[in-house]
Amino acid sequence: MTLAETYAATPASLRRRGVTQLRWRGTPPNGEWIASGDVSGTVRIWGAHDDHVLKKEFKVLAGRIDDLQWSADGMRIVASGDGKGKSLVRAFMWDSGSNVGEFDGHSRRVLSCAFKPTRPFRIVTCGEDFLVNFYEGPPFKFKLSSREHSNFVNCVRYSPDGNGHKGSIYAVSWSPDGKEVLTVSADKSAKVWEILDSGNGTLKTTLTCPGSSGGVDDMLVGCLWQNDHIVTVSLGGTISIFSASDLDKSPFQFSGHMKNISSLSVLRGNSDYILSGRYDGLICKWMMGRGFCGKLQREQNSQIKCFAAHEEEIITSGFDNTVSWFSHLELL
Numbered sequence: 001m002t003l004a005e006t007y008a009a010t011p012a013s014l015r016r017r018g019v020t021q022l023r024w025r026g027t028p029p030n031g032e033w034i035a036s037g038d039v040s041g042t043v044r045i046w047g048a049h050d051d052h053v054l055k056k057e058f059k060v061l062a063g064r065i066d067d068l069q070w071s072a073d074g075m076r077i078v079a080s081g082d083g084k085g086k087s088l089v090r091a092f093m094w095d096s097g098s099n100v101g102e103f104d105g106h107s108r109r110v111l112s113c114a115f116k117p118t119r120p121f122r123i124v125t126c127g128e129d130f131l132v133n134f135y136e137g138p139p140f141k142f143k144l145s146s147r148e149h150s151n152f153v154n155c156v157r158y159s160p161d162g163n164g165h166k167g168s169i170y171a172v173s174w175s176p177d178g179k180e181v182l183t184v185s186a187d188k189s190a191k192v193w194e195i196l197d198s199g200n201g202t203l204k205t206t207l208t209c210p211g212s213s214g215g216v217d218d219m220l221v222g223c224l225w226q227n228d229h230i231v232t233v234s235l236g237g238t239i240s241i242f243s244a245s246d247l248d249k250s251p252f253q254f255s256g257h258m259k260n261i262s263s264l265s266v267l268r269g270n271s272d273y274i275l276s277g278r279y280d281g282l283i284c285k286w287m288m289g290r291g292f293c294g295k296l297q298r299e300q301n302s303q304i305k306c307f308a309a310h311e312e313e314i315i316t317s318g319f320d321n322t323v324s325w326f327s328h329l330e331l332l
Contacts, residue, residue, distance in 0.1 A: 035077055035094070037065030043079055045094060058097040062086045066110070067155075072117040076100055076138070080110035080125055089113060089125050091140055101140025105133045112155045126153035165191065173225040175244070180204065182230055184220035188212055190232045192247065205247050207232070209240045211295075254292040257284060268310045275314065277304045283314070 033055060034048050041061035047053040063082030070077055078091040088110040089103035101123075108128040116122035122143075123135040132146040132153055155171045160178040167186030174181055181193045181201065189208060193201040209232065212218040217236025224231040230242040238255040259278045267273040272288045281304055285294040307316040316324050 033074075033094070035068055035070065037068045037079055037081070039064040041065055041081065043068065043077065056095065056097070058092065060090050060092070061088070063109075067112045067114075069113060069115050070094070071115045071121060072119075076115070076121075078113045078115060078123050080113040080127070082109045088127070089123075091123060091138070100138040101135065103133075103135060103140065103142070105142045105145055106131060111152065112157075114157050116158050117160050122158075124156050124158065126156040128152050132156060159195075165189065167219070170219075170221045171223045173223050175225050176227060180225075182223050182225045184223040184232050186219045186221075188214065188218045188220060188234075190220055190223060190230070190242075192230075207242055207247065207251075209234065209238065209253070210250060211238075211253070255284070255295060256292055257282065262304060263306045265307060265309045275307070275309050277307055277316070279303055283307070 032048060033045050035043055035045055037043050037060070041059060041063055043058050043060045043065065044054060045056040047055065060079045061081050062084040065079050066081040068077060068079040075094060076091055077094050078089065080089045082088075087103065088106045088108075091100045091103070092098055093100060103123075103125065106125065106127050106129055110125050110127035112127070113123060113125045116124070121137060121140075123137070123140055124132060125135070126132045126149075130147065130149045130151060130153060132149070134143045134145075135141060136143045151168075154169065157172050157174055160174050160176060165183065165185035165187050167188075169183050169185050172181055172183050179195055181195060182190060183193065184190045189206050191206050192204045194204045195201050207230070209218070209220075215236075217234060217238075219235045220232050221235050222233035225244065228244045230244050230247075232240045232242075234240075236255070237258050238253055240251040240253045242251045243249050257276065257278050259280060259282075261276050262279050263277040265275045267275060274286045274288075275283055276286065277283045283296045283304070284292060285296075287293045303319040304316050305319055307314055309315075312327050314326055318324070
């Protein structure tokens with residue numbers, strides 16, 4: 001199952017629950033269970049196949065979950081986020097919810113956490129207090145802190161076995177063999193780094209997402225290296241999937257609306273296509289059997305009230321009392 005197919009198969013009920021993180025138990029597509037964390041601080045364990053049966057549900061934190069990970073043996077989960085004055089990190093058994101440690105040492109929201117993939121198990125965390133903390137266990141307890149950062153520490157990952165960014169680095173992900181690292185940044189780029197035997201990194205390539213306008217929505221805020229898939233997520237909600245074995249190949253992209261949809265139209269002359277619009281002027285194009293296949297952000301007449309589409313033409317009316325015409329072929 002491809003990542004796009006997995007997204008399409010995700011239960012709609014989970015998409016509506018404000019899910020912030022999603023992690024497989026084991027290596028997809030063989031992993032049997034998936035853990036998801038949401039804005040309420042709840043972790044749900046659900047089946048990766050067929051009907052996506054909900055196995056377990058645990059209230060883990062008082063606020064939103066910013067990150068979660070399975071242990072390498074698939075028996076434990078660690079989650080971090082906003083504790084709203086209470087616990088900021090919690091590690092627990094996946095089947096019972098029993099705590100497997102205490103996580104002192106952070107004073108503000110914990111943005112990321114990771115399990116060491118080999119024994120003896122370790123957990124590393126980082127957050128808005130500029131700290132990177134290390135814990136030994138289980139049961140896990142505080143070991144030491146790193147105070148090398150002078151601002152928020154956004155993401156931390158263990159390894160599985162230059163030309164830097166010009167903006168904040170929001171996420172990192174190791175390649176499966178532990179020899180390369182993927183980073184994404186506010187500078188709208190993703191970079192792949194080779195890790196040398198000396199422990200230093202050298203830039204291998206810079207990935208750019210087609211259709212990027214250079215605006216704030218194009219900042220890359222999340223990433224994942226899963227088997228041959230390199231996945232990036234933009235602030236505007238566009239997901240790009242690159243091939244790790246062919247980095248020059250254009251990525252598969254899908255996106256959607258981040259705000260309320262104000263208008264909808266079937267494309268006359270080709271009923272396989274549907275166009276949808278929202279108040280801020282974003283128009284998305286959808287294809288039967290495929291889903292998202294393009295979008296267009298209109299600079300003029302940005303507040304779309306309604307529109308009609310016929311063959312290659314779209315006519316929009318806006319809250320500024322103007323009517324505009326353009327071709328839907330402009331949709332990227």
